[in-house]
Amino acid sequence: MIIATLALVGLYVAMYLWLYKIGIVGSLSCKIGSCEKVNTSPWAVLFGVPVAFWGVLYYIALFSSACLCTLERFAADRRAALLLVVTTGWGVLFSGWLTYLELAIIHAVCMYCVISAILVVIMFALSVLELRVTRTTAG
Amino acid sequence: MATANKNASRKQFTFLLVAIGIVGAAALGYVATRPKGGGEAIDPNMPLGTAQGFVMGSPDAPVKIVEFADFECPACGQFATLTEPDVRARLIKTGQVQYTFYVFPLPMHKNTWPASNAAYCAGEQGKFWEMHDRLFYTQDLWNTLATSSPDKKMKGYAADLALDMGKFDACYDSKRNYPNIKASGAEAEQRGIDETPSFIIGGKKYSGSQPYDKIKQLVDEELAKLGKADPAKKGAK
Numbered sequence: 614m615i616i617a618t619l620a621l622v623g624l625y626v627a628m629y630l631w632l633y634k635i636g637i638v639g640s641l642s643c644k645i646g647s648c649e650k651v652n653t654s655p656w657a658v659l660f661g662v663p664v665a666f667w668g669v670l671y672y673i674a675l676f677s678s679a680c681l682c683t684l685e686r687f688a689a690d691r692r693a694a695l696l697l698v699v700t701t702g703w704g705v706l707f708s709g710w711l712t713y714l715e716l717a718i719i720h721a722v723c724m725y726c727v728i729s730a731i732l733v734v735i736m737f738a739l740s741v742l743e744l745r746v747t748r749t750t751a752g
Numbered sequence: 753m754a755t756a757n758k759n760a761s762r763k764q765f766t767f768l769l770v771a772i773g774i775v776g777a778a779a780l781g782y783v784a785t786r787p788k789g790g791g792e793a794i795d796p797n798m799p800l801g802t803a804q805g806f807v808m809g810s811p812d813a814p815v816k817i818v819e820f821a822d823f824e825c826p827a828c829g830q831f832a833t834l835t836e837p838d839v840r841a842r843l844i845k846t847g848q849v850q851y852t853f854y855v856f857p858l859p860m861h862k863n864t865w866p867a868s869n870a871a872y873c874a875g876e877q878g879k880f881w882e883m884h885d886r887l888f889y890t891q892d893l894w895n896t897l898a899t900s901s902p903d904k905k906m907k908g909y910a911a912d913l914a915l916d917m918g919k920f921d922a923c924y925d926s927k928r929n930y931p932n933i934k935a936s937g938a939e940a941e942q943r944g945i946d947e948t949p950s951f952i953i954g955g956k957k958y959s960g961s962q963p964y965d966k967i968k969q970l971v972d973e974e975l976a977k978l979g980k981a982d983p984a985k986k987g988a989k
Contacts, residue, residue, distance in 0.1 A: 618772060
């Protein structure tokens, strides 16, 4: 449940950045870091699509998976817990790569990217815990 | 008992998700629909005018620096207020560098067009750089987050700079420089500029706000290539 809640927060963060990228939001409200520098850099686009849009798709998938896992029929299903670990683990790897780009290549940090990275790390930790609990229960 | 607890927990979870959903959607709706400054749609079919760079420094200066910047871009503002004063005092005024500024309006900055318009119109009266400085130093007072109608601010700056307001208003209101501003942006794109501010020094592109030491180092390298010693070697750095 907590993972689904955090995924929903992440979805809104990604949507905000995406709306900025496509010109619907005028300026980013960025009190810490250099959000504009990061989001207008060439690295903010992946395979011709804004990275923020990939983020929106990712969080929709994660939110849906997490909601499914809250259903009673999947509550003790180890495969469902494993799916969450893989999904959030992918998010951690991708966020790690983005953070590397920010620090080493772009030399600027986007507050919203940091928030997203923190969210996926927390969700990954929670899903690993969930998997262990499921394994114990099943065992 | 356990089932009752589970049901209560599920209800709380659903309530929390709905609450976050509503708050998030409202926040996004607000930022997406709030007035975005300028209020003017830039015609994509507007013809290209002339790409005009605004020049500072001696034409005989051995090193040329070209900057592409957006008046509303925070990194450009940071460069203009923190680094550019040193560049002017130590490199341009000493005759080592001729500096050319091109406007590169980015699509996400809705107030950059009125600001560029104000700078061009001030330029028609020989005060481009004064308006350039005023715009960058007061960026947070007229940018998209600050106002949805920057025209009053722009005209106020023109009055502060003692411009002929009749001529300025005629120029500003007619938007006759918009095709030139568009051409300036096209010039940037043609040169492969994809970030603001960007600089061309010695034929090479440098993206992002550069510190003074880096610019000084690049200028020194260019001077060395030309076999010209830095005349301000004693105290330039």
